[in-house]
Amino acid sequence: MSSKSNHTQLNTLRWLTYMMFLMFAMTSDAVGVIIPTLISEYQLSMTQASAFHYAPMILIAFSGLCLGFLADKIGRKLTVLIGLILFSSACFLFALGETFTMFLMLLCVIGLAIGLFKTGALALLGDISDGAPEHTQTMNKVEGFFAIGAIIGPAIVSYLLIQGVSWTYLYVLAGGLCLILSIVTLSTDFPKFNTAHAQNNAGLSHTAAMLKNKYALGFSLAIALYVATEVAIYVWMPTLLQDYQGDLTWLATYALTIFFILRAIGRFMAVWLLAKYRWQSVMLTLSFAIFVCYFLTYLYGVNAAIYTLPLSGLFMSMIYPTLNSKGISCFDKAQHGSVAGVMLFFTALSAALAPLLMGMVSDYFGHVSYGFVLATGFAFLLFAAMLYNWLKDPARLPLSKNAKLQRV
Numbered sequence: 001m002s003s004k005s006n007h008t009q010l011n012t013l014r015w016l017t018y019m020m021f022l023m024f025a026m027t028s029d030a031v032g033v034i035i036p037t038l039i040s041e042y043q044l045s046m047t048q049a050s051a052f053h054y055a056p057m058i059l060i061a062f063s064g065l066c067l068g069f070l071a072d073k074i075g076r077k078l079t080v081l082i083g084l085i086l087f088s089s090a091c092f093l094f095a096l097g098e099t100f101t102m103f104l105m106l107l108c109v110i111g112l113a114i115g116l117f118k119t120g121a122l123a124l125l126g127d128i129s130d131g132a133p134e135h136t137q138t139m140n141k142v143e144g145f146f147a148i149g150a151i152i153g154p155a156i157v158s159y160l161l162i163q164g165v166s167w168t169y170l171y172v173l174a175g176g177l178c179l180i181l182s183i184v185t186l187s188t189d190f191p192k193f194n195t196a197h198a199q200n201n202a203g204l205s206h207t208a209a210m211l212k213n214k215y216a217l218g219f220s221l222a223i224a225l226y227v228a229t230e231v232a233i234y235v236w237m238p239t240l241l242q243d244y245q246g247d248l249t250w251l252a253t254y255a256l257t258i259f260f261i262l263r264a265i266g267r268f269m270a271v272w273l274l275a276k277y278r279w280q281s282v283m284l285t286l287s288f289a290i291f292v293c294y295f296l297t298y299l300y301g302v303n304a305a306i307y308t309l310p311l312s313g314l315f316m317s318m319i320y321p322t323l324n325s326k327g328i329s330c331f332d333k334a335q336h337g338s339v340a341g342v343m344l345f346f347t348a349l350s351a352a353l354a355p356l357l358m359g360m361v362s363d364y365f366g367h368v369s370y371g372f373v374l375a376t377g378f379a380f381l382l383f384a385a386m387l388y389n390w391l392k393d394p395a396r397l398p399l400s401k402n403a404k405l406q407r408v
Contacts, residue, residue, distance in 0.1 A: 010128050012188050014138070016181065017121045018145040020084070023177050024114055025149030026156070027091075027170065028056070032234040032256055033154045034167050036242070042100045046239070046368065050359040053235050055104050056111030057352030061345045063115020068341010070116065071123040072334060077190040079337075080124070083117025084182040086110075091175025094168040103168075115344060122324070122340035126333050127191045136279070136325040140270035143321035147264035150234070154256055210335075210342045215398055219327030220346035222389070225382040226319050227347050228354035229290060232375035233259055233316075235355040237309050240368045244302050251306050259313035266317025279322055280390045287379075287386040289315040294376040301369065319382075320347075330398035354378065 031053045039049045071079045090109040097103050125142065129135035157167045210216045237256060244252040251258075273282060293312040297305045324343060331339045358371030388394075 009189055009191075012184070013124060013128055013190065014141075016184055016188065017124060017142055019177070019181055020080075020117055020121050021142050021146040022149035022152070023087075023174055023181065024118065025146040026153035026177075027110070027174050028114075028153075029150035029234050029260065030153035030157045030167075030170060032236070032238045033157045033161075035235070036238060037161065037167060038100065044100070045363055046359040047356070047363050050235065050355050051104060052107065053231070054352035054356045056107040056114070057348045059108045059111025060115045060118075060348035061352065063112045064119055064341040064344030064348060067116060068119040068344060069338045071120045071337025071340070073337075075190070076120045076124045076127065076337070077185065077188075079120035080117045081182060081185050083113045083115070083120065084178050084185060086113035087117065088175045088178035088182060091171040091178060094171035094175075097168060106171075111348070115341075115348070119337055119341045119344055122328065122344070123337040124190065125325075126328060126336040133275075135329050136274060136322055137271045139321040139325035140267050140274070140318060143317075144264060144267035144270075147260060147267050147317065151257060151260040151264060154234075154260065210338055215330040215395055216327065216339050216342050218394060219323055219330070220343050222382070222385045223320065223323050223327070223343055224346040224350035225378060225385055226316070226323065227350040228378040229294070229375060229382055230316050230320070231351050231355050232358060232372065232378070233309055233312065236358055236362075236368055236371055237305070240302060240305060240309075240372060243369075244306055246303060246306075248306060251310075255306055255310045258310040262310065262313035263317045266314045267321065270318040270322070273318065274322065279326065280386075280393060283319060283322060283386045284383075284390040286315045286319055287383040290319075291376075291379040291383045294372070294379040297372060298376045305372075326395060326399060330395055 035049045035052060038044055038052060039046070087110055090106045090113065093106055094103070097106060121142075125138055126135060129138050153170060156170050156173065160167055160169055234256060237259070241252040241255055246252075290312050293308040293315070296308045327343055328336055328339055354375075358368075358374055361374050362368040362371040364370075
């Protein structure tokens with residue numbers, strides 16, 4: 001293959017990955033806008049309504065942990081393709097749904113599909129990146145497109161509801177985009193990797209061994225703390241801000257959109273910021289800023305939340321992709337599918353349990369603000385983890401080792 005053809009192929013694969021994450025975000029991050037409608041339409045409690053978020057996340061967690069090795073076993077392309085076809089099929093069926101139970105079943109299929117194509121895509125990023133720094137920069141770009149999708153999805157749902165059209169058509173639109181991505185995947189050549197080594201070492205037993213690896217487990221737990229802090233915003237912030245009675249009702253109305261816009265801006269800025277400063281220092285500073293935003297919300301309530309919670313998006317933007325990239329880069333490329341699956345398991349499990357716990361706490365004490373007290377605790381634990389990472393730099397040796405191997 002010529003140098004020009006290889007460059008074109010890599011660009012196609014990067015854009016394919018960007019669009020997969022954008023499409024995923026369109027549906028997953030619109031949940032916070034959909035939940036108030038579900039509560040009203042089906043007379044649900046906050047705990048029941050949160051199933052619309054945690055049900056697919058549980059299936060993503062299962063898929064990442066139990067099927068993530070497929071990206072190493074059968075290859076990135078086939079794993080991605082299977083996931084995209086499942087996702088598209090389930091999305092189109094939303095047009096026929098009428099009951100809350102049916103929607104939940106379809107979301108479970110979507111969660112299974114996301115676990116497949118996301119682990120395949122994360123493993124693919126390692127194949128097309130030259131070393132850990134480029135991998136981290138590419139990961140931030142990918143998550144930047146995720147952040148764009150997180151803006152588009154809620155905006156589409158809001159427009160549909162204003163026009164008196166069902167929110168389910170968001171999923172039909174996502175299904176159409178996914179179908180196009182399936183065709184592109186089928187017609188694009190993926191880079192080859194050491195299939196013999198990968199197939200011999202890929203499987204559930206190897207994934208289980210990953211759970212005992214201190215680097216895989218350490219980064220996964222840090223990611224879980226971050227996710228618990230982030231999902232509080234896009235799942236429960238719209239419900240919290242319904243209580244706002246001040247003069248800035250427009251800010252409360254568009255708070256989630258502002259949060260997603262700031263998160264998108266921050267992720268594209270990350271490429272510059274991480275090239276200028278040590279990633280450990282960046283993570284420490286940003287995690288402290290997030291904790292301050294939550295703590296001010298805890299002290300001053302909804303009148304502060306309309307400012308502090310949307311602003312936290314700017315600080316959250318770089319943490320997840322950077323932790324994900326550094327964790328994956330601690331391992332050989334032939335293990336990227338398995339380790340990505342383990343990290344996706346903790347990501348999705350946290351995304352499922354944290355909003356559920358917030359909903360239960362809110363129902364018990366009678367107000368959603370009590371759920372945000374719990375979220376403030378998550379933010380503090382995230383800051384403590386990043387302080388330890390800054391002081392001890394526990395991943396220095398594997399990151400340095402793999403960087404040298406990739407330059408050989």
